[in-house]
Ligand code: HEM
């Protein structure tokens with residue numbers, strides 16, 4: 001860390017972790033409601049716990065991305081952030097607006113919330129992940145504009161590296177791709193188009209560029225490998241992402257009333273979507289092998305290497321298993337999809353966020369790296385979270401397979417509720433693994449409160465100089 005203004009990243013990272021904890025608590029509530037449908041009813045119905053869980057996910061990831069931008073852009077541009085005060089004010093606006101929205105979900109019936117916030121004037125509410133009331137959606141756009149103004153101005157006045165241009169460009173893409181959230185026509189086919197432009201456009205397009213930029217930054221810093229090499233890899237990975245991901249959106253258009261050619265386009269292009277994820281793994285491992293120095297922050301290195309691997313498993317492998325049209329025909333919207341969604345979101349975007357937090361937080365707190373004991377907590381958190389998430393994905397996959405075979409195939413398919421009853425064992429396993437996940441997250445959080453060993457920082461500094 002070389003610039004004082006990078007410190008504004010800190011509140012973003014702290015808030016991201018707090019909201020992550022909230023996400024997991026509501027995930028556990030939603031998960032328990034799968035095994036006991038009356039749990040917390042009517043105070044927190046499943047529709048609400050699910051919505052709070054997924055919305056907190058999006059909010060904490062955006063917090064982490066913004067923190068990462070405020071940390072990385074000045075460092076890469078070799079200049080102070082254009083306006084640290086604006087960045088800090090934006091943080092509070094986003095946090096308060098996010099908290100009020102979550103409280104409104106919990107305290108006000110959704111239809112009343114829609115009526116009170118002008119949804120009749122411009123309908124945007126009700127679609128998964130995009131449930132936010134109109135004022136919150138407008139707020140998200142304003143917060144994004146403030147971030148973009150701030151980091152673009154920083155970029156203009158400073159050094160323009162490829163990595164920085166890609167990161168700032170991808171954040172512009174993130175904001176632009178949110179705009180279809182305001183397009184919610186009555187025609188359900190057109191509404192689906194708009195919805196997927198946001199959801200798929202983000203996770204299988206634009207956010208992959210953010211993922212590459214964050215990983216590229218961490219790896220340059222930690223390994224000391226020349227940035228020319230990193231940039232070459234990033235260009236190829238980004239090209240593959242866009243080639244496969246843009247038309248690959250067709251894997252959501254198969255049976256929704258869209259033209260039939262999407263069956264072929266969607267299947268073929270989405271089938272090559274795993275390639276950029278494989279390339280990210282090769283890239284990270286090569287960087288590790290070429291490293292010019294041993295970085296004392298082993299925990300951040302573990303996160304940086306784990307990210308592309310789990311991202312590939314969740315997005316590349318679990319995504320590919322359900323992406324071909326004939327498979328979607330039976331698997332669509334089952335818990336197999338949730339297995340994929342969990343492992344992919346966690347592996348790609350949660351893990352890269354934790355990687356940048358593990359890398360940046362010690363620096364933001366004035367240390368070279370966390371002490372040995374703190375890193376041990378961080379790394380235990382890594383393993384417990386990764387293993388628990390794999391277990392969640394396997395349990396949900398089991399449930400999804402039962403749905404496909406028992407409820408959707410054969411001459412005497414089971415009813416929906418009978419199928420759910422057959423899947424109870426998987427829902428229990430998911431909940432158990434979820435408790436494990438919470439334990440892993442708590443271990444990660446504990447690491448922030450473990451004091452450094454006496455003399456450790458000075459010893460590391462001496463070794464590095
Ligand atoms: C990090 C990247 C990715 C993330 C975070 C992600 C996340 C998700 C999520 C959350 C859903 C469920 C959406 C819903 O609520 O209906 C979904 C659906 C889907 N994803 Fe991904 N995904 C990623 C990459 C991929 C890739 C690379 C593929 C293909 C190789 C893929 C194939 C699919 C398919 C076919 C569906 C639709 C499943 C259905 O409707 O049943 N995804 N994804």
Ligand code: HEM
Nearest residue numbers: 024027028030031050337338341342345346350434435437
């Ligand atoms: C304690 C761990 C967790 C539990 C018990 C849990 C539980 C759940 C439940 C019950 C749902 C609703 C599924 C449905 O509507 O059928 C859900 C949805 C979702 N969760 Fe989690 N979750 C956990 C952790 C996570 C994590 C760490 C992430 C991402 C980093 C995540 C991302 C999502 C997403 C994207 C959805 C929407 C999936 C879809 O629509 O297919 N969850 N979760």
Ligand SMILES: [Fe+2]
Nearest residue numbers: 200204249251
């Ligand atoms: Fe997709």
